[in-house]
Amino acid sequence: MSTAALAEPQSPASSLQVIKRNGTLVSFxxxxxxxxxxxxxxxxxxDQVSGxxxxxxxxxxVTEQVVQAISRRLKAGGKVHIEDIQDQVELALMxxxxxxxxxxxxLYREAHAQERASRAAPVEAHPSLTVKQRNGQVAPLDLGLMKFQVEQACGGVDGVDAAAVVNEALKGLYDGIPEADVLSALVMTARGRIEQEPGYSQVTARLLLEQLRMExxxxxxxxxxxxxxxxxxQALTAFVHAGIRYELLDEALAAFDLERLGAALKPERDGQFGFLGLQTLYDRYFLHWQGARLELPQVFFMxxxxxxxxxxxxxxxxxxxxxxLLSSFDYxxxxPTLFNSGTRHxxxxxxxxxxxxDDLEEIYGAIRDNALLSKWAGGLGNDWTPVRALGSHIKGTNGNSQGxxxxxxxxxxxxxxxxxxxxxxxxxxxxxxxxxxxxxxFLELRKNTGDERRRTHDMNTANWVPDLLIERMRRDQDWTLFSxxxxPDLHDLYGNDFRTRYEEYEARAARGELPLHKTVPAKQLWRKMLxxxxxxxxxxxxFKDPCNLRSPQQHVGVVHSSNLCTEITLNTSAEEIAVCNLGSVNLAAHINGGELDVQRLERTVNTAVRMLDNVIxxxxxxxxxxxxxxxRHRPVGMGLMGFQDALYQLKLAYSSPEAVEFADLxxxxxxxxxxxxxxxLAAxxxxxxxxxxxxxxxxxxxxDSIQLLAxxxxxxxxxxNTEARLDWTPVRELVAKHGMRNSNVMAIAPTATISNIVGVSQSIEPAYQNLFVKSNLSGEFTVVNPSLVAELKAEGLWDNVMVNDLKYFDGSVQQIERIPAEIKARYATAFEMDARWLVEAGARRQKWLDQAQSLNLYMAxxxxxxxDALYQLAWERGLKTTYYLRSLGATGAEKSAPVQAAPAPQVCSIDNPDCEACQ
Structure with a gap:
């Protein structure tokens, strides 16, 4: 298509008008x-272009793409700003x-922007621009208020430009705009600048906070x-009384000294929020009545x-x-606790x-329990092992089970x-x-092919693997499947007791006493699992055996499964539904001066354990x-988040022995x-x-329980590794004297949403990307790793070209030549590191945990x-569970190469004699 054709009068773009930087209109x-x-x-x-x-x-x-993009946005004609057109040109080139x-x-745009800034006065609002107020009256736009709001939001934030936010927001305003939409325009403008400067995330949050204050x-x-x-x-008192009146809050909250608690609120802590954190609270957590939020952030935490x-x-x-503790973001x-604490439910x-x-009444009773528990925001883990297999005899009906x-x-x-x-x-x-x-x-439940009546696309599934299967697989032996x-007793056995009884059943099956069974090569089943x-x-x-052999509660039951996210390992039975109450320490907040702030961590954990125990x-x-x-058991699960951010502060690469040691410490x-x-607490x-x-x-x-597994x-x-750094004698003596208030104390959960609220990396996860797009109810916006930006600024490397390089390489720094090698190593993303480092760090954490951890594994x-080598390594290192296996799509793998930050940890699979570590 020729460029001349694009300019014909019939073109949809022909009716468009362009707003120039001085406010005048010209034809597109x-x-x-x-x-x-x-x-x-x-x-x-x-000069090669001409030929x-x-x-x-x-x-x-490129020209055609830009014209089409602008035309789609303004199908019936209209106005578009010159900067928007130039943004579309950049996007089309990328x-x-x-x-x-x-x-x-x-670079061309940046140079011309600097030239204009040096010779032109800041853009001023059109003198006739008006707003429609809430009472229906029309009044002049209060430009002074706009400037004040943005300047307040930018206060104390490095690298942000209040005047630029105001001027850019003015471009999108129109005569007669609703007064409330002016602040929304400021929010959207600041949000759009986050990819150039992470500090705008804080600015956007403060502008959103002003919206929330008015609401x-x-x-x-x-x-x-x-x-x-x-x-x-005043807001705390008014909220409590309104919440009780609207039947949202527990009436017991009125018995608190609301004046004392209101005086204890710390409004300055609102400044800690990034945009994503505050937007998440606004969209999902703050209590509301008839669409209006009743809570401000500090009122919410209180x-x-x-x-x-x-x-x-x-x-x-x-x-x-x-x-x-909560409002400081230390924990x-x-x-569910944030949703429902202080409410009527x-x-x-x-x-x-x-x-x-294994009974129809029990099965549908369990499904009913699932529904009731899920209603109030509980995640579920169901152990289905007792239910008889396909083809099993049903005594009551003299029929066969559907499994x-x-x-x-x-x-x-x-x-x-x-x-x-x-x-x-x-x-x-x-x-x-x-x-x-x-x-x-069961292995095929999530497949996209086959009989849809035997597929479950919306639920998760997990293998509960006994050690004996791994041992048989490594020795290339057979494995027997039973109903x-x-x-029935295999379900409650583990360790050597399971091995002995399982072999007895195999002998009975071989004698023909158990006709309903199937023998398969263990390696074949393992291969199908993977x-x-x-x-x-x-x-x-x-893994069934590590979960049970190291369980503190093995004297009163059996761990038959983990939970929705594989970090909880508690006993279950027909009489007991295990419950776990979770919270997470923000590890990044406890790094001070390049080391772990132990005294602060001690204060955090002491208060957090008390809060968790109160939940019960x-x-x-x-x-x-x-x-x-x-x-009966009072289990809780304290975990952590911000592990990757803590490594950034310590200048450590995730793929390094030093990071593994820090995980241990x-x-x-x-x-x-x-x-x-x-x-x-027991005392x-x-x-x-x-x-x-x-x-x-x-x-x-x-x-100590590692020895039971060994x-x-x-x-x-x-x-x-069973080494310890601390003197555990005082703790042992305290437990011996007073006992424990909680049967289980620690579990590392994924923290997907609460880490967004706090503004740190999820749980123990490595960085997924250094630049990515976040979506929420307000739309999409680009997020750049603030730690990376800070380091690049220190090196004089942060500019618009770097932003576009990160976009082009999907958030990877590995192929951007001007970035130093040590920074590349520290900011290697999840798919640019050997997954064995994740297992090694996980193993160091697992030795201190009485439950488990949600450990995702990444493999490009x-x-x-x-x-095979990775999951055998996880088993050898004594991990109790693993979580998702993440792999990288082919389209995402083309532009980036694996980082050579550190050699992979030297490990070897017994069933893999030609592995790289042995060469």
């Missing part, structure tokens, strides 16, 4: 785009993969013009704290203590684990229907032991089996303080009811050989 002329793009090509390739048909065609395509030309165009003030009848610090104490302090001896003092409670727990019985799979379809659809009370998607994971006769069909109706995991992301690989007594239980279990400190805090409140006979009671701490493993198949170019 595509030929000017052609000229500008041609100049950019000339700057890169010189190049390829370049001529590229210019024409999509055409004309990287050098795009960079030249960026809450209107809903609570507070002074609209009052500043946020002055309105906060409401959560008050709900957790309801049964304390001095609830006001404890509420302030809990508030200070964050889990999403205080379902604060995160995870529920159930065992499904587990049809019931899982019902579970899948129930999760979709209930969807956690309308607040987020329903979430459930089904577990099945690897000796179950339905295991092969649990024939071998193949399906690669293809569908499920079922996850979790305050919690709303949807089913009685959950209440019974939680009160940090987890030992958290474990030390958490166990001690639970023992101190104050008493030990949990089933403490007697537990591993704690026997003087066996998590670090004793059950054969042929030295366990290789775990998976293969059967690599997956």
């Amino acid at each position: 002329d595509p030929a000017k785009i052609t000229v500008a793009v041609t100049k950019a090509f000339l700057a890169v390739e010189g 190049s048909a390829r370049i001529h065609d590229s210019v024409a395509r 999509r055409a993969e004309e990287q050098k030309v795009a960079r030249a165009y960026v 809450a003030a209107g809903a609570l009848a507070l002074p609209l013009q009052a500043s946020l610090p002055s309105v906060y104490p 409401r959560v704290a008050m709900g957790l302090a309801l049964r304390e001896d001095d609830p006001n003092a404890r509420a302030i203590e809990f508030y200070n 964050m409670a889990s999403t 205080s379902q604060l727990s995160s995870c529920y684990l159930t065992t499904v019985g 587990v799979v049809p019931f899982l379809k019902v579970v899948n659809d129930t999760a979709v229907a209930v969807n956690q009370g309308g607040k987020r998607k329903g979430a459930v994971c089904a577990y099945l032991e690897s000796w179950h006769l339905d295991i092969e069909e 649990p109706s024939d071998v 193949t399906v995991l690669f293809e569908t992301g499920h079922p996850w690989i979790t 007594d305050i919690n709303f239980y949807a089913v009685p089996q959950a209440r019974e279990s939680n009160l 940090a987890m030992e400190q958290i474990s030390y303080f958490a166990i001690r805090a639970s023992a101190e 104050e409140r008493g030990a949990y009811p089933t403490y007697e006979g537990s591993l704690w009671d026997q003087g066996i701490l998590p670090i 004793d059950a493993r054969q042929d030295g198949d366990l290789s775990v 170019e998976p293969s059967g050989k690599k997956l």
Whole structure:
């Protein structure tokens, strides 16, 4: 298509008008785009352009794409700003993969912008621009207020330009715009600048906070013009009374000294929010009535704290203590706790684990329990192993069973229907032991092919793998599948007891006493597990024996599964639904002066364990089996987040021995303080009811329980670092004297949403990308790794060209030549590192945990050989569970190369004699 054709009167773009920088209007002329793009090509390739048909065609395509993009945005004609057109030109060049030309165009724009700034006065608003006020009257636009709001938002933030935000926002305003939309325009303008300067995330959050202040003030009848610090104490009192009146809050909150708590609020802590964090709270967490938010951020944290302090001896003092911890971002409670603390239905727990019985009434009872638990925002883990296999005899009807799979379809659809009370998607994971006769069909539940009646696309699945299967696979031996109706006790056995009984059943099957069984090569089943995991992301690989042999509660039950996110390892039975109550330490907030701030961490953990223990007594239980279990064992799960950000502060690459050592150091400190805090709570409140006979009671701490696993493993198949840095004698003595308040104390959850609120990296995850697009209810915006930006600024390397390089390489720094090698190593992303480093760091954490961790594994170019070696390594290192296997699409792999930050840890798979570590 010729450029001349683009300018014909019939073109949809012919009716468009362009707003120039001085505010005047001119007709849209595509030929000017052609000229500008041609100049950019000339700057890169010189005079070769005139004789190049390829370049001529590229210019024409870019021009056509820009015209089409602008025309789509303004289908019926209208006005577009010159800067918007130039943004579309940049985007078209990037999509055409004309990287050098795009960079030249960026430099051209930047140079001309600087020239204009040096000779022109700032753009002023049109003198006739008006706004429509809430009362319907029309008034002049208050430009002074706009400037004041933006200057306040930019205060103390480096690298941001208040005047530029105001001037750019003015371009998008029109005469008669609703007054409320002016602030929205400022928010959107600041948000659009985040990719150039991460500081604008904080600016955008402050502007959004001003919107929220006006919304809450209107809903609570507070002074609209009052500043946020002055309105906060009034806001807490007004919110509590309104919340009780609207039947949103527990009436017990009115008994607090609201004046004292209001005075304790710290409005300045609102400045910690980035845009994504505050927007997340606004969209999903703040209580609202008839569409209007009733909570401001510090009121929200105080409401959560008050709900957790309801049964304390001095609830006001404890509420302030809990508030200070939450609002400082040193620790964050889990999403259900944030949703529901202080409300009329205080379902604060995160995870529920159930065992499904082999009876129709029990099966549908379990599905009903799933629905009730999911309604109040609980994640579910279901153990389906007891349910008889396909073809098993049904004594009552003299028929044959359809097996587990049809019931899982019902579970899948129930999760979709209930969807956690309308607040987020329903979430459930089904577990099945690897000796179950339905295991092969279970593996295929998430496939996109086959009978849709036997597929579950909306739920998660996980393998519950006994050590014996791994041992058989490594020795290339056979494996036998049974129906649990024939071998019911296998479900409750583990370690050497399982091995002995399993071999007895195999002997019986060989004699013909158990006709319903199937023998397969163990290696074949293992290979299928890994193949399906690669293809569908499920079922996850979790290990039965480490979960049970290291469980503190093995004296009163069996761990039959993990939870939705594979970090919880608690006993379940027909009588007990296991419950876990979660929260996470922000590890990044505890790095000070290049080292771990141990004293601050101690204070955080002490208060956090108390908050978690309070959840158990305050919690709303949807089913009685959950209440019974939680009160008997009182498990909690303290985890961590911001591990990657902590490494950035310490100048450590995730793929390094030093990062593995830090994982060990940090987890030992958290474990030390958490166990001690639970023992101190036992001294104050008493030990949990089933403490007697537990591993704690026997003087066996998590670090000691590794030996129990080693004793059950054969042929030295366990290789775990058991070194300790701290003197654990005082903790051992405290536990021996007072017992433990909680049967389980630690578990590392994914923290996907709460880490967004706090503004740190998720859980123990490596950085996924250094530049990526976030989507929420307000649209999409680009996020750049702020730690990387800070380092590049220090090196004098941060500019618009760098932003576009990061976009081109999908957030990777590895092929950007001007970035120093040490920075490339530190900012290698998840797919640019060897996944074995994740396992090694996970193993160091696991030795200190009484539960498990949500450990995602990343592999850019998976293969059967690599997956086999990786998951065998996880087993050898004593990990209890793994979570998602993430692989990289081929289109994303083309532009970036693996980082050579550090050699892979030297490990070897027994069944992989030609692995790289041995060459």
